[in-house]
Amino acid sequence: MAKTKTAFVCTQCGNDSPKWIGKCPVCGEWNTYAEEIISSKQSPDRELQGLSNYETLKSKPVLLQEINTGDEIRLDMCDLELNRVLGGGLVPGSMVLIGGEPGIGKSTLVLQTALKLKRFKTLYISGEESAKQLKLRAERLGTNNENLFILCETNMEQIFTHINNLKPELLIVDSIQTVYTERVESSPGSISQVRESAAILLKFAKETGTPILLIGHINKEGSIAGPKVLEHIVDTVLQFEGDQHYMYRILRNIKNRFGSTAELGIYEMRQDGLREVNNPSELLLTQNHDGLSGVAIAATIEGIRPFLIETQALVSTAAYGTPQRSATGFDIRRMNMLLAVLEKRAGFKLVQKDVFLNIAGGLKVNDPAMDLSVISAILSSSLDIAIEHEICMSGEVGLSGEIRPVNRIEQRILEAEKLGFKKIIIPQNNLKGFDTAKSQIHIVQVKKVEEAFRELFG
Numbered sequence: 001m002a003k004t005k006t007a008f009v010c011t012q013c014g015n016d017s018p019k020w021i022g023k024c025p026v027c028g029e030w031n032t033y034a035e036e037i038i039s040s041k042q043s044p045d046r047e048l049q050g051l052s053n054y055e056t057l058k059s060k061p062v063l064l065q066e067i068n069t070g071d072e073i074r075l076d077m078c079d080l081e082l083n084r085v086l087g088g089g090l091v092p093g094s095m096v097l098i099g100g101e102p103g104i105g106k107s108t109l110v111l112q113t114a115l116k117l118k119r120f121k122t123l124y125i126s127g128e129e130s131a132k133q134l135k136l137r138a139e140r141l142g143t144n145n146e147n148l149f150i151l152c153e154t155n156m157e158q159i160f161t162h163i164n165n166l167k168p169e170l171l172i173v174d175s176i177q178t179v180y181t182e183r184v185e186s187s188p189g190s191i192s193q194v195r196e197s198a199a200i201l202l203k204f205a206k207e208t209g210t211p212i213l214l215i216g217h218i219n220k221e222g223s224i225a226g227p228k229v230l231e232h233i234v235d236t237v238l239q240f241e242g243d244q245h246y247m248y249r250i251l252r253n254i255k256n257r258f259g260s261t262a263e264l265g266i267y268e269m270r271q272d273g274l275r276e277v278n279n280p281s282e283l284l285l286t287q288n289h290d291g292l293s294g295v296a297i298a299a300t301i302e303g304i305r306p307f308l309i310e311t312q313a314l315v316s317t318a319a320y321g322t323p324q325r326s327a328t329g330f331d332i333r334r335m336n337m338l339l340a341v342l343e344k345r346a347g348f349k350l351v352q353k354d355v356f357l358n359i360a361g362g363l364k365v366n367d368p369a370m371d372l373s374v375i376s377a378i379l380s381s382s383l384d385i386a387i388e389h390e391i392c393m394s395g396e397v398g399l400s401g402e403i404r405p406v407n408r409i410e411q412r413i414l415e416a417e418k419l420g421f422k423k424i425i426i427p428q429n430n431l432k433g434f435d436t437a438k439s440q441i442h443i444v445q446v447k448k449v450e451e452a453f454r455e456l457f458g
Contacts, residue, residue, distance in 0.1 A: 008033040009191045014229040036192045037185040072258070075170075075211065078116035081267060081276045082109075084303075085238060085251050087259015090170075093209040094258065095202050097176070097231065099216040100240035105249055105269055106215050107174055108137065109240060112273050113213075114172060115143040122147060123168035127154040127178030127188075141273040154188060156181040156197055160204070168210065173201065175215040176230070198233045231255065242269075246362030248283075249274065253303075263303040281307040281419055284361045290389040294381030297392040298373030299412035299424065300365055306408065306415040308392055310360035311370065313377035318354050329359030330374065331366070338375050338397060345401030346449050348379060369406040371397035372425065375449060376456055385457050392416045393425040393452070401449045405430040417441040425452055 009016045011034055013027040023030050074089030083089050090096070100106045107129070114122050115138060122145070126134060131150050138144065149166060153159050156179055163171070173179060179197045180188040187193070198214070205212045214234065231237050235257045242249040251265040266277040277283060285308055289295045294313045299306065318324070327335045335357055342348045355378060359365055372395035380387050394412050396404040405427045406412075416424045417440055428445040436443055446452045 006035050006037055009036045011191055014191065014195060034191065036190055075117075075120070077113055079113055079276065080278065081251060081265030082113060085253050085263045085265045086236065087256055087263070090211050091235070091258045092211055093205050094235040095198075095205050095212045095214065095233070096236040096238065097214045097216050097234040098238045098240055099218050101218060104240055104242060105267075105274060106240050108141075109251070109267070109274055110172055110174065110213055110215060111137060112141055112143075114148055114170070115141060115145045117170065118145050118147055120147060120169040121149070121166070122170040122172065123149045123151060123163065123166055124172045124174070125151050125153060125159060125179070126174050127152075128175060140271070154179050156200060163204075171201075171205075171210055171212045173212065173214050175217060176201075177217050195229055195233075198230050202233050241364070243362040248277070248280075248361050248363065250363065260303075264305070279307075280305075281309075281415060284309050284363070285419070291386050293384045293386045294377050296373040296377035296380065296387055297389075297421070298367075298370050299392050299394040299416050300367040300369055301406075301408050301412065302365065302367065306411040308415060308419060308421075309363065309365060309370075311373040311377045312358045312360060313374070313381045314354075314356040315350065315378055315382040316354050318352050323350075323352060324354045324356070326355075327357040329362065329364045330357055330370065334371075335374065337399070338371060339378070341397055341399060341401055341449070342375055342378065346379075346453065348382065350378075350382065353382065367406075368396040368404075369394040369412070371395065372403060372449075372452060376452065379453060379457075383457065387456055388423075390420075390422040391425065391456065392421050392423075395425070395427045395446070395452075397449060403427040403446050403448060403452065410434050413439060413441060413443065425455060 007016045007018060008020050010024045010027065010029070011032045012029045013024060015024060015026040017033065020033050024032055072091060074091055076089050077083050077086070098106055098110065111124070111134065114124055124134070131152055134150055149168070151159070151162055153162070159179065176194060176198060177189040180193045181196055181200060184192045184196050201212055204210065237255040239252045239254050240249060241252060247269050249267040249269055251267065253261045253263050255261060266280045267274040268277050285297065296311045297308055298311055299308055325332060325336060339350055339355060343350060357374065372393045375397060376387060376393060394406055394409070396406055398404050409426055409430045413424055421441060423442040423444060425444045425446055428447040430445070431443070444455055446455060
């Protein structure tokens with residue numbers, strides 16, 4: 001009887017070693033090596049049954065100047081938000097990985113998209129749910145697609161047999177951690193199985209021009225589960241994030257070989273599925289905060305989309321010896337830096353105060369232009385003076401207390417004007433080339449935080 005061969009593989013980068021190592025020499029992570037079984041029966045030609053029957057796309061070396069850079073053909077996903085994140089649509093032959101927390105709505109998003117694509121023959125491979133569960137979810141979504149085929153299978157060899165018989169135009173795998181190939185003896189979901197299955201699917205996508213959508217789990221650190229090589233194999237990595245207690249979901253682009261990674265899509269989770277949010281500013285603003293302290297409106301940019309968001313702050317006397325600092329949807333380290341600027345440059349003592357910060361709607365915003373609204377909301381709560389509800393602001397705060405210019409200020413101003421705001425506070429010398437005569441909103445330019453506070457609180 002042949003002896004089973006094993007190796008230790010890093011769960012972060014996929015590097016293997018004949019023995020266990022505490023620290024990975026490639027990625028530098030600690031305690032990431034796990035034991036995997038090495039298969040001794042490898043197919044010499046690495047071709048799966050059925051794949052060789054496809055007419056593969058032949059390639060040959062060409063000169064760089066002979067390459068045609070015309071418009072790339074993209075498939076319309078019948079979803080404006082998903083098309084925006086993908087860079088205009090799905091590229092034939094590409095492989096897209098969608099990751100997110102359990103229960104966040106990944107399968108709902110993919111099934112909803114598949115039901116809309118009625119002109120494509122789509123094969124939905126489910127390794128987690130039964131066909132009856134998918135049928136019930138489709139009925140809840142309220143749509144039907146006569147070209148959508150459901151296959152509940154996890155064996156890669158069997159899957160390619162059905163692919164050869166059906167010849168789909170779009171392939172969906174839910175999820176990549178559940179499928180396995182017989183060429184690797186380890187269990188499904190292991191590092192070797194995920195890596196090998198993804199490589200087989202990529203080979204199929206590139207040779208046949210069939211786009212593939214993969215759903216992936218995430219680990220407790222919030223990154224895609226499995227080796228990092230999984231993210232290198234695929235063409236696009238999308239992160240579906242949000243809080244289960246809130247209705248909003250964000251589809252964020254982490255990697256995209258065919259478009260910008262600055263795009264994001266916003267959805268609203270409803271009983272009948274996900275609804276595209278075309279104008280998030282109107283939904284993220286509370287209309288009845290007039291007279292309430294600790295609320296400031298920020299004009300932010302996420303990707304290429306401007307929208308106004310509500311910043312909420314609460315400052316109270318510390319009940320215990322050590323004051324608390326808490327931020328939801330905002331970087332806690334940046335908030336501590338802004339508190340230090342307030343104390344050093346503006347003279348407001350918050351050492352013995354508890355400070356709580358919240359971005360309304362459960363969103364996570366990384367725009368530096370949020371700084372001015374954050375310190376304004378904190379100061380408004382500390383002084384218990386409300387900011388007028390018709391004022392919004394945008395600006396980055398430096399360590400010396402200056403208000404630094406931000407990008408795309410014209411889009412921020414136009415978005416605030418469209419939503420009916422009367423005044424916007426922006427950094428000084430940030431209006432190069434912008435015609436203020438056509439604007440109906442009053443634009444106030446400030447240089448330091450003290451000028452902004454005088455404008456807000458008198």
